[in-house]
Amino acid sequence: MINFRNTLDFAKELDSKDPLKSYRQKFHIPQHNNSDMVYFTGNSLGLQPKTTKDYLQQELNDWAKYGVEGHFLAKNPWLSYHEILTDKTAKIVGAQPTEVVMMNQLTVNLHLLMVSFYRPTKQRFKILCEAKAFPSDQYALQSQIKFHGFKVEDALIEVVPRDGEYEIHHDDIYKAIQENKDTLALILIGGVNYFSGQVFDMKGIAEAGHQVGAMVGFDLAHAAGNLKLALHDWNVDFAAWCSYKYLNAGPGSVAGAFVHEKHHKNTDLPLFAGWWGHDKTTRFKMDREFVPMENVERWQLSNAPILSMAAYKASLDIFDEVGMEKLNEKSKVLTAYLEFIVEEINKQKKNSLEIITPKANRGCQISIVAHGQGKALYNKLIENGVIPDWREPNVIRCAPVPMYNSFEDIYRFGEILTKLL
Numbered sequence: 001m002i003n004f005r006n007t008l009d010f011a012k013e014l015d016s017k018d019p020l021k022s023y024r025q026k027f028h029i030p031q032h033n034n035s036d037m038v039y040f041t042g043n044s045l046g047l048q049p050k051t052t053k054d055y056l057q058q059e060l061n062d063w064a065k066y067g068v069e070g071h072f073l074a075k076n077p078w079l080s081y082h083e084i085l086t087d088k089t090a091k092i093v094g095a096q097p098t099e100v101v102m103m104n105q106l107t108v109n110l111h112l113l114m115v116s117f118y119r120p121t122k123q124r125f126k127i128l129c130e131a132k133a134f135p136s137d138q139y140a141l142q143s144q145i146k147f148h149g150f151k152v153e154d155a156l157i158e159v160v161p162r163d164g165e166y167e168i169h170h171d172d173i174y175k176a177i178q179e180n181k182d183t184l185a186l187i188l189i190g191g192v193n194y195f196s197g198q199v200f201d202m203k204g205i206a207e208a209g210h211q212v213g214a215m216v217g218f219d220l221a222h223a224a225g226n227l228k229l230a231l232h233d234w235n236v237d238f239a240a241w242c243s244y245k246y247l248n249a250g251p252g253s254v255a256g257a258f259v260h261e262k263h264h265k266n267t268d269l270p271l272f273a274g275w276w277g278h279d280k281t282t283r284f285k286m287d288r289e290f291v292p293m294e295n296v297e298r299w300q301l302s303n304a305p306i307l308s309m310a311a312y313k314a315s316l317d318i319f320d321e322v323g324m325e326k327l328n329e330k331s332k333v334l335t336a337y338l339e340f341i342v343e344e345i346n347k348q349k350k351n352s353l354e355i356i357t358p359k360a361n362r363g364c365q366i367s368i369v370a371h372g373q374g375k376a377l378y379n380k381l382i383e384n385g386v387i388p389d390w391r392e393p394n395v396i397r398c399a400p401v402p403m404y405n406s407f408e409d410i411y412r413f414g415e416i417l418t419k420l421l
């Protein structure tokens with residue numbers, strides 16, 4: 001363990017020893033009074049790689065040059081563009097290449113996958129999720145339940161934190177699974193809770209779910225590109241994530257989907273089909289009958305959004321160069337330094353800040369309750385060149401992202417916050 005110090009020199013020293021320090025140069029950092037802002041919202045919208053515009057330009061050029069022929073003649077032919085993303089994406093989430101595909105948007109993918117993996121019966125119809133799941137996930141689950149003719153109050157189990165706590169105990173999740181062992185159809189939890197930053201034990205939850213005969217899926221919006229994942233080995237049934245948070249693919253960019261290999265041969269699984277899920281060797285015969293691909297691409301509906309994918313590829317290539325292993329190593333130290341700085345501020349400011357992210361279960365986000373403060377604090381942080389995320393009534397979420405945040409960012413955040421409190 002490093003003996004941290006709350007000084008600019010110390011932060012700069014850590015930066016100078018950081019093996020990933022050069023990667024910050026590869027991103028556009030938002031500016032404030034001609035200097036870099038402290039950008040702590042990579043968990044909301046990741047920063048833009050400087051190469052993104054070249055990747056986009058390539059596709060614009062090929063479109064200008066070839067028109068529709070670009071599907072075959074583009075440098076990266078559009079017909080198979082999504083396939084060149086597969087291997088590198090699989091490495092990020094710990095999957096086999098046949099198990100991941102980039103398609104649609106996150107909430108769309110959750111719905112499409114639930115069509116196949118939430119098949120409620122009179123006996124087995126319940127869904128278990130974490131309390132305070134991201135709103136879109138709550139709406140998706142509620143609407144799926146209603147769509148199948150069940151009542152939300154009967155079918156949705158939300159595991160809540162204990163009184164006065166923010167963390168959801170895994171024991172409580174396992175207890176709820178056991179209590180509903182004969183009626184549970186699906187577990188769908190965020191791999192990392194967006195609000196508290198709590199990381200869930202995906203392997204343990206998948207095991208516990210399977211033991212009682214439920215399907216297990218994860219929303220990895222806050223986990224992909226943040227944590228080391230092993231979806232295949234953890235035996236997760238399905239997962240979906242967006243690419244615009246830690247994966248830096250730009251606002252609303254194309255999302256990811258995972259379906260475990262064990263389901264690929266089961267072509268009887270019901271699904272909503274489109275032509276891009278049809279066996280690609282005969283897709284363009286344009287036959288009436290749907291012949292399903294025997295991998296996750298079966299869940300694709302439409303031809304690929306190339307511009308969105310090009311932006312994703314720019315960031316993906318950087319991720320592939322660095323690797324999740326190294327990002328994870330830096331992330332642990334960076335987050336620990338932020339925690340240290342917050343504790344230092346507390347010594348001076350009478351414990352006005354409470355970290356609600358569990359120390360033992362976290363990635364690169366720390367959520368802080370600022371006692372006695374309101375939105376004015378957030379506005380002042382912005383005015384002073386810090387971009388954190390604010391959740392009513394008084395939670396600041398900070399995500400020091402190992403790809404481009406520095407130890408100096410954290411030091412400066414502490415300095416500014418101390419001044420404002």
Ligand SMILES: *Cc1c(COP(=O)(O)O)cnc(C)c1O
Nearest residue numbers: 105106107134136194219221242
């Ligand atoms: C960001 C986020 C979403 C957003 O969904 P979109 O379909 O991409 O708009 C959904 N769920 C979670 C858990 C998120 O963090």
